[in-house]
Amino acid sequence: MPRGEKSAYTDKQKRQAEHIEExxxxxxxxxxxxxxxxxxxxxxxxxxxxxxxxxRAKPH
Incomplete structure (x- = not known):
């Protein structure tokens, strides 16, 4: 996956990023x-x- 590719993010993560960007x-x-x-x-x-x-274990 090339740098800057956003397809690996969930819809929720994309919405969060959009809100933060605004x-x-x-x-x-x-x-x-x-x-x-x-x-x-x-x-x-x-x-x-x-x-x-x-x-999946959470990192400590």
């Missing part, structure tokens, strides 16, 4: 900065794209 834009950030911050925040919260498997 909030950053309202605070006066550029489109590029707002998008970068939004996806970095989603990655930090969820650890990246889709995770499969019901028995």
């Amino acid at each position: 909030s950053e834009r309202e605070q006066g950030r550029s489109k590029e900065d707002a998008e970068r911050i939004a996806w970095a925040t989603v990655n930090k919260q969820d650890g990246g794209g889709k995770k499969s498997g019901s028995g």
Whole structure:
């Protein structure tokens, strides 16, 4: 998967990133900065794209 590819994210993660990006834009950030911050925040919260498997252990 090439860098910047967003297909590995769930719909919920995409909605979260969109909401964060809108909030950053309202605070006066550029489109590029707002998008970068939004996806970095989603990655930090969820650890990246889709995770499969019901028995996945959470990192401690």
